[in-house]
């Protein structure tokens with residue numbers, strides 16, 4: 684690979700040119716916490732959280748229910764409703780990885 688700014692040969696997976704410091708390519712976009720549209724039981728927040736944390740969605744749901752029951756139901760329900768309001772739903776037409784994994788298996 685060659686640097687577009689100075690034309691010198693650089694390593695293929697480099698993110699910066701070692702000679703002139705030019706940034707090469709786009710840095711990966713930061714992960715966004717979104718509610719899943721396809722893989723949801725109530726509002727898709729646990730599916731979105733599972734995808735965000737790279738965890739099994741079923742484990743996230745079980746953990747959420749356990750924590751909610753142990754905390755006396757009300758706080759867990761309030762936090763879920765707040766997350767429902769605050770966390771944006773994934774845009775129409777896009778499918779996050781957890782939903783794809785469910786459909787493909």
Ligand SMILES: [Zn+2]
Pocket residue numbers: 686687688689690691700701702703704705
């Ligand atoms: Zn360069």
